[in-house]
Amino acid sequence: MTVGISKQDEILYLNKTLDTIKELLDKFGDSSYERSNDIKSDRRLLWDSIKELDEIEVQHFNQNLAMQEKLYLNNIEKIKTLRNQLNSPYFARIDFKEEGESPESIYIGIASVIKDDFDFLVLDWRSPISNMFYDYEMGPASYTTPNGEIKGEIVLNRQYNIKNGEIKFIHESNSSIHDEALLSVLGSNTSDKMKNIVSSIQKKQNEIIRNDKTKVLLIQGVAGSGKTSIAMHRAAFLLYKYRKTLKAENILIFSPNDVFSEYISDVLPGLGESNISETTLEDFYKSFLPSIYNYEKKNDYLEYIYSEDTKEKALREKAMKFKNSIEFSNILEDFANNLPNMLIQFKDIIFDNKVIISKKKVSEVFLNKFKNVSFIDRIESLKGNLFAQVETKYFVQAKNKNASDFGYNPFDHGNNIQSYLKEEVSKQVDTMIETINPVTIYNYLWRDISKYTKLNVEEISDFTIKNIQNMNILFEDIIPILYLRMHMDGFKNYKNIKHLIIDECQDYSPLFYKLISKSFRNATFTILGDINQKISNDTNIDKKEDIEVIFGEDNTQIVSLTKSYRSTFNITEFSKNILEFGEPIEGVERQGMEPQVLENVNIEETILEKIKEIKESGFESIAIIPKTAEKSKELFNLLKDKIEDLNLIIDDNSHYSKGISIIPSYIAKGLEFDSVIVPDCDKTYSKDSERNLLYTVCTRALHSLYLLSSSEKSILL
Structure with missing residues (x-):
């Protein structure tokens, strides 16, 4: 269907769309009210009948309630989106003439508006056909469907500013995102929350948002280039395209701080999606590290970095430069791989004052048979293997002789000799292992650091050991300690996280990315930052290619955004002159x-x-x-x-x-x-x-x- 191009035609179409949104609000509102009553009724019924129902019936009741609640929450989310659309149902229109067909008017908004189940009054900005608005000017255009490419031409291209259900202005142009409309958006005042940018997404930004083929997408974007907005809109696009398998709880963002998390919290709800999970580095490491130490907070660390210069600060900056280097990342990796040899003192397995398994044999089993699993898993596997050997050699003797001669007590083991043997093997293995505290292990590294590097880091070593002895863990030591802990325990794979967003990537160390790559093995990544905004020249990623090396060149695509949209031209030019070197702006x-x-x-x-x-x-x-x-x-x-x-x-x-x-x-x-x-x-x-x-x-x-x-x-x- 082609809509007329006059102002009156546009007003009529807007009113038709608004009327449909109101009808949908009534429909979903009534449905939500009924479903809410059904949920309350079912809960009362379950409570009243709980004593009369068997376990299977209760389970069935709970499953039904969970389904009702899910549908109710979906309705509530839909109502929120529709209310937003009442204010501004769409922001753009293209008239597309498919080859051999009449032109069709396509209105584009944050979400689709469908009348009578088949009449699309507004199309979601993430749909394949809407992509033409961002990628093409007037003239030849195409979009991709599951059945192939659809070719044609764009014969009309318009943008709208609609507020409170009224058209404020219409921009018409032969460019994809009109300069006048873009400047209007950029010239407006900011707010206390980041806003969505669907009406002003530029072609290169759109390519990044719709990139769903790359395992690791690394965005180097100058200040004001929209990189964080792009990451959030990419999350919204992935949720739309893979809605059957990807939910908001499957996406996680590593945020620099809680203030920033709050600032971006309205973007996805404004696009009709639930908010994704977010964490900071401090939230992430808390559950893994011993609580007896004082861990320096990130803000305290930054305050120290930017405070007055002192002799100790100069030493710490030297230490940070080394600890955040790729060389130290490799040193820690080598050290972690050698941990089993350091943490276990092999001994004979003894029963009845006789050596049943020699320490040499124990060593061979541990070092050769289970070398491809974590330290903790190796210990458990060793216990299982040794028990099997002890059981084979010793169980018959223990049954035929007086078992109490071997320390067996039926009151402790319920007449189960095997249980006794298993426990005894476990105890003997435990005596071989040093108490595992990742901070203590990290201290060992610094005590013997000269074995791992030719650099003179004695002063750094003394500084680090002194802080650990005082129970103080500096911020730059947290990731190395966390890495050792995870290496010993086995890197947990957060299988539920299918997409991970890391913002301000230049402020994390190479070791952090090694840790992340091993902990989120099922995830794809959007990693974004700006080398020009590094916290300090003594810290972290020196160039974007450092991250590419960690994740692998075949898995990583680097995209650069050099245009700054935030500031006026005057501020951008002034600011970039502060930098001597860096990315182009x-x-x-x-x-x-x-x-x-x-x-x-x-x-x-x-x-x-x-x-x-x-x-x-x-x-x-x-x-x-x-x-x-x-x-x-x-x-x-x-x-x-x-x-x-x-x-x-x-x-x-x-x-x-x-x-x-x-x-x-x-x-x-x-x-x-x-x-x-x-x-x-x-x-x-x-x-x-x-x-x-x-x-x-x-x-x-x-x-x-x-x-x-x-x-x-x-x-x-």
Whole structure:
């Protein structure tokens, strides 16, 4: 069906669509009400009849209840999506003329709207036919179906801004995503939650989102290139395409912190999908490591990195550079592989004061027969093998002689000699094994580190051992210890996770990726980050190819996004000049005011003055971004009585909301604001190694950027 192209035709079609959405809301609302009553009734019936039902009947009842509840929750999700669609049911239209056919009008929205079970008024943006909107301009176009490629041409291409069920404007163009519409989106104010970008996805972004063939997709994207949005939209696409086998609980995102997790929490629900699971590194390791130690938190670690220089800090930076290197990753791997030889002292298996199995034989069984399984599994396999040998050699003797001569007690083993023999073998093997504490094992590595490297790391070794002796585990030591723990126990395979998203990938070590690749063996990956935004030159991944080596070149595809859509052209150009080297950066042609660098000013007065100017310009989201949390607290105490509803965000318990916030540099990472004020752009940023951090801070701004200094400006500008 082809819809007319006049404004009146469009209004009529919109009204028809809105009427259908209202009908669907009534339908699903009634269905949900009835199903809710059915669930309540069935629960009451089960409770009243529980004593009269047998186990099979109770199981059947529970299965039926679970099915009813699942359908009810699905209805609730559908109602949420429909309510969103009442506000804006679609954002685009293409008229596609298939070869030999009449043109057909295709309206595209966040989810399909279907009238009478067969009339598609709106198509889901993830559908194959909708893909043409993102990939083609006016003219020849095609899309792929299970039956093959459908060819034709796009004869009309429109975009809409619909709010509260009313058409605000219509853009018509011969390009795939119209520049005017894109600039309109980019020029709007930001919010306290990341928004979906379905109406402005660019062609290259679309290719990444719809890539479902690559095991590991690595996205190197400059600040503001939309890489996190792309990862979330890719998750939505995979949930749509593989909806029969992939559910929200099968996707996990490694988030840099809880503030960021909250910031992205509306994206998938806004696309009609349930939220996926999320975790931070700290959440992930908690259940694996001994609780008797003090583990440094990530934010405390970052605060330390960005604090004043000291002799100890210089040593720690040297240690971090080594511990986060590929060389150390390989050292730890070799060390872990040799653990069995270190942790077990082989002994004879003895019964009745006689050697039944020699320690040489025990050693041969352990080292050769079970060498391809984890240490813990090898121990259990060894016990089983030795018991079988003892049973064969000794069981007949034990039955024919007075069993008590061998330590057997019928009151302990219920007249079961085999049970006694099995327990005795297990006890004797346990005496061979040193108590397994991954922190202790890690300490052994540093005690003997000279065996594994030719580098002079004695000072680093002493520093690490001293901290462990004081029961303090530094942040950079957590992943190595976790790796040893998992290597000893056997890497758990999180089979339920079928897709894993890792954000800010440049801030994780090579060892982290080894650990992840072994723990999520069934998963595909979206790994995203920006080498230009590395925490420190002394830490972590140096180049994107480092990750490719770990996962394997055949499994990995690297994609680069060089265009920044977040900031004005002026801010992008200013920010990229802070970097001496790094990935190329291209700004979008959205002009704005030049960033202001203000030297020798009163910081408090200037902040208040600039906030007034920003508000008068109509901008709502303002971030004051000092380098550290300590400086953030100082500024907050200085300004809290002078700025209404001022937010202080310094840890994962803080809540980010729209308005004016003070937030340290490392927590602001990944967020965006209408305006940014940098209150300490002086000698605070004085080292080349801090260029990445200052660049990251500046690229949080969409529309305006102010860099203040109470003395001379930073030498990095």
